[in-house]
Amino acid sequence: MAQSQTAFQLLLDIDQRCRSLAAGLPLQETRQQGWSGIGFRMGERLYVAPMGEVGEILHEPRFAALPGVKPWIKGVANLxxxxxxxxxxxxxxxxxxxxxxxxxxxxxxxxxxxFAGLLVDEVLGVQHFNERSLMPDTPGNCDPAVAPFVQGQFLREQAWLVFSPEKLVQSPGFMDVAL
Incomplete structure (x- = not known):
């Protein structure tokens, strides 16, 4: 150490040497945008509904049958x-x-x-996907009746169709329940 160097100058010198000898930080990978939804099964097909579109998941409750409604209306339950x-x-x-x-x-x-409950075959929990892997089209994977409510698909072992319950409840066919 030179006698004429102040303590501050000595610290600056040490800092510069440390920085020149330090290994660089690894490149930070770009964070992948995640997409999460509620996975469910309807028949043999797997679907996933966006998290914000499903308010709650219930076991099949006891319900009272309703007269004069279409057969797909099971009834009404007290929640x-x-x-x-x-x-x-x-x-x-x-x-x-x-x-x-x-x-x-x-x-x-x-x-x-x-406010409605959609009865499905099975709920498969929260599913996470990379948002970039969303394929906007569903070529031949989708039942034509379900297609208007499907907004794309994710592929993981098999296709997970993105099903929009909000689109479903806005459709006139869903709201027309009387016989």
């Missing part, structure tokens, strides 16, 4: 003091609901003025 219409989503699309009652679940939709 914490609110009447929840239970709709068989498989039957709405002309499919058979699974016989395994223990696996069935209800996706509760609360969109604007529509």
């Amino acid at each position: 914490r003091g609110r009447l929840l219409p239970i709709m068989d989503l498989c039957a709405f699309f002309g499919q058979e609901l699974s016989a395994l009652r223990k696996q069935r679940r209800v996706l509760v939709i609360d969109h604007h003025d529509v």
Whole structure:
């Protein structure tokens, strides 16, 4: 150390030497945008609904049958003091609901003025995908009746179709429940 160097200059010298000898930081990978949704099964197909479009998931509740409604309307259940219409989503699309009652679940939709429960064969939990892997089209993978409510697909072992419950509850066919 030179006698004429101040303590501050010595610290600056040490700092410069450390910086010149330090290994560079690894390049930070660009963070992938994640997309999450509620996975469910309807028949043999796998679907995923955007997280913000499903308010709650229930076991199949007891419900009272309603007269004068289409066959895909299972009935109405009491959910914490609110009447929840239970709709068989498989039957709405002309499919058979699974016989395994223990696996069935209800996706509760609360969109604007529509409060409804969509009965599905099975809920497969929260599914996470890379947003960039969303394929906007669904060539031949989709039942024509379901296609208007599908907004693309993710591929992981098999196709997960992105199903929009909000689009469904806005459709005139879904709202027309009377016989």
